[in-house]
Amino acid sequence: MTKRKRQQGYYTKRMKAVQEGSNEEVLLADIRNLLKSDSSRERHISEEGDRGSEAVLSRVSLERGSNVEVRISALSSTGDGLGISPTSDHVFIVPFTLPGDVVNARVVTHFPQDHYTTTDFLSVVQPSSHRHDALVQCPYFAKCSGCQFQMLSYEEQLAHKKTILEKAYRNFSNLAPELIPAVGDTIGSPMQYGYRTKLTPHFDGPPGSNSRKFRKDSAERPGFSEVPPIGFMVKGTRRTMDIEDCPIGTDAVRDGLKKERKRIANEISKYKRGATILLRETTVTTTTEKPQHQPPSTPDIPSSTSNGTDTTLSPSEGTLPNSQTADPPPSPSSTTTKTYLTDQNALSTEHIGPYTFLNPAGAFFQNNNSILPIFTSYIRAHILPPPNLTTITTTQPPHKITHLIDTYSGSGLFSITLSPLFTSTLGIDIAPSSIASATSNARLNNIPNATFITGDSANIFAHVMTPAEESVVVIDPPRKGCDDGFLRQLLRYGPARVVYVSCNVHTQARDVGILVRGGKDGCGNDDDDGDNAGDGDRREKEKEKAERADGSDDSDRQGGKRRVKYRIETLQGFDFFPQTGHVEGVAILQREDHEQIVDVVDEKC
Numbered sequence: 001m002t003k004r005k006r007q008q009g010y011y012t013k014r015m016k017a018v019q020e021g022s023n024e025e026v027l028l029a030d031i032r033n034l035l036k037s038d039s040s041r042e043r044h045i046s047e048e049g050d051r052g053s054e055a056v057l058s059r060v061s062l063e064r065g066s067n068v069e070v071r072i073s074a075l076s077s078t079g080d081g082l083g084i085s086p087t088s089d090h091v092f093i094v095p096f097t098l099p100g101d102v103v104n105a106r107v108v109t110h111f112p113q114d115h116y117t118t119t120d121f122l123s124v125v126q127p128s129s130h131r132h133d134a135l136v137q138c139p140y141f142a143k144c145s146g147c148q149f150q151m152l153s154y155e156e157q158l159a160h161k162k163t164i165l166e167k168a169y170r171n172f173s174n175l176a177p178e179l180i181p182a183v184g185d186t187i188g189s190p191m192q193y194g195y196r197t198k199l200t201p202h203f204d205g206p207p208g209s210n211s212r213k214f215r216k217d218s219a220e221r222p223g224f225s226e227v228p229p230i231g232f233m234v235k236g237t238r239r240t241m242d243i244e245d246c247p248i249g250t251d252a253v254r255d256g257l258k259k260e261r262k263r264i265a266n267e268i269s270k271y272k273r274g275a276t277i278l279l280r281e282t283t284v285t286t287t288t289e290k291p292q293h294q295p296p297s298t299p300d301i302p303s304s305t306s307n308g309t310d311t312t313l314s315p316s317e318g319t320l321p322n323s324q325t326a327d328p329p330p331s332p333s334s335t336t337t338k339t340y341l342t343d344q345n346a347l348s349t350e351h352i353g354p355y356t357f358l359n360p361a362g363a364f365f366q367n368n369n370s371i372l373p374i375f376t377s378y379i380r381a382h383i384l385p386p387p388n389l390t391t392i393t394t395t396q397p398p399h400k401i402t403h404l405i406d407t408y409s410g411s412g413l414f415s416i417t418l419s420p421l422f423t424s425t426l427g428i429d430i431a432p433s434s435i436a437s438a439t440s441n442a443r444l445n446n447i448p449n450a451t452f453i454t455g456d457s458a459n460i461f462a463h464v465m466t467p468a469e470e471s472v473v474v475i476d477p478p479r480k481g482c483d484d485g486f487l488r489q490l491l492r493y494g495p496a497r498v499v500y501v502s503c504n505v506h507t508q509a510r511d512v513g514i515l516v517r518g519g520k521d522g523c524g525n526d527d528d529d530g531d532n533a534g535d536g537d538r539r540e541k542e543k544e545k546a547e548r549a550d551g552s553d554d555s556d557r558q559g560g561k562r563r564v565k566y567r568i569e570t571l572q573g574f575d576f577f578p579q580t581g582h583v584e585g586v587a588i589l590q591r592e593d594h595e596q597i598v599d600v601v602d603e604k605c
Helices: 023-036 039-057 154-172 212-216 251-270 369-382 413-417 432-444 484-493 505-517 535-550
Strands: 003-007 010-014 067-071 081-084 091-094 102-111 116-126 231-233 240-242 279-287 301-303 311-313 334-341 347-352 355-360 403-407 424-429 450-454 471-475 497-502 560-562 565-574 584-592 597-599
Touching: 023 081, 023 091, 023 154, 067 081, 067 091, 067 116, 091 102, 154 505, 154 565, 251 279, 251 334, 347 369, 355 413, 355 432, 369 413, 369 497, 369 565, 369 584, 403 413, 413 424, 413 432, 413 450, 424 432, 432 450, 471 484, 484 505, 497 505, 505 565, 505 584
Parallel strands: 010 102, 091 116, 279 347, 403 424, 403 471, 424 450, 471 497
Antiparallel strands: 003 010, 067 102, 081 091, 102 116, 231 240, 279 334, 301 311, 347 355, 497 584, 560 597, 565 584
């Protein structure tokens, strides 16, 4: 639990355990590296210790709310500026700043054990040569928590995001530098503003409405006396600021924000608590000319939505339509318009090249449609080995990969767009709703070789029948990355290639490091029979022991197991969210030495 105390006139915090891959962990790594870059820092810590550091800092005002002038030395991977204190042993974190800026900032909280202080940005005293405030297109910038880099040229944003990927693998992969290839230049978004197809503004409940008294008796909960702020969080706080427009949203989403704000203002008396508003762009296709003798299509059933625009669902409302009832991709005889949805269960339509995807508006789908054709084309070009790259010996053909296994498949983005390259495509997800969407999208796009199944996280590859040396696995996990059980199962299966896509390059680097080393401890089994093993892991181990006992495991030979390791072929960043500190990472991995047999039964690897 986070503890706060008042010490020497300023507020301090002792942080709770830092979660792997979190912004806190990434920020701490950047802070330590910045301080270590000054050799005097290491001497000071060894001679003085933390108490000596506190004594020196007592000469710098860290009173909460006090102003400090900070020269920014570096830009963190979280998008915040980092400035070293006059004592050279402490870092001020200042949002909305760039290296070379001299700024005024207000102290928020001091973390003495980790040698940093968070601040609020106030003003620029002396601008950096990198700062171009004329580029800013949003009146809320430098207050709203959404964007960090509107004052930075787009070329420099892309260059910074390349360093984010480089630092992620340097700090979190636990790999020797020679095992990490050069990171490619970040591939930019065709649209730097007006690209975001989903926004979720919100408003808080009436003052005092969340107290224990009213949580128990909702009938007595007070209502709103005025329209609350509707928008996004103020940077570094839990306060909501009123946002009338958001220029990174698409035109349809921005139109929806204006209309929904007006609707809520007119209906605020109906609300007793806060709410989040879904604004999801969708494409409506209108056919202006139909071929003669075409059989009439099943009429669409209008669905009323709160956005005031006409939306259509399939005749069986609440289910995903098939290819006979869905809107076709745009063609010369069709016109498309963009509108927005607010209903979580309404179906949104996305066109990516020749493919069409229908998904519940509240479900996950990439929020920058403009970059998706470039993104999927890159993966299509790299998912198979390049010419003359062999998997076992130089006497074999370049590859014999004919099967795709798409884990964390969602609604089938990779399974469908990559399907022409493979004889069979298998999508696996633990969410039945995602499997339903993917199955329908495969049917909608006439993909005959794609199958989707609901997987058991404890045995995700149980229904994979294709040989490992003929298969490639695509991984696109949530921000927390892959859990240990999944990585063990992946190493045990040992596909010829792995494509790891991630919205958090730091957890990606951690997981890729494990795959390159062949396991957490450098071997492919990573068995742990301790009491902390979960039920899924225990089931895996019991199955593995049974297989060893009856000799049915093909990868077990005379008490040995295959050691599977991977080599990083390419690392590439994509800018899905211009003006922000986020970067999407794609790592292409090639299996190595997959025929090596090692004895791991009687000795610990």
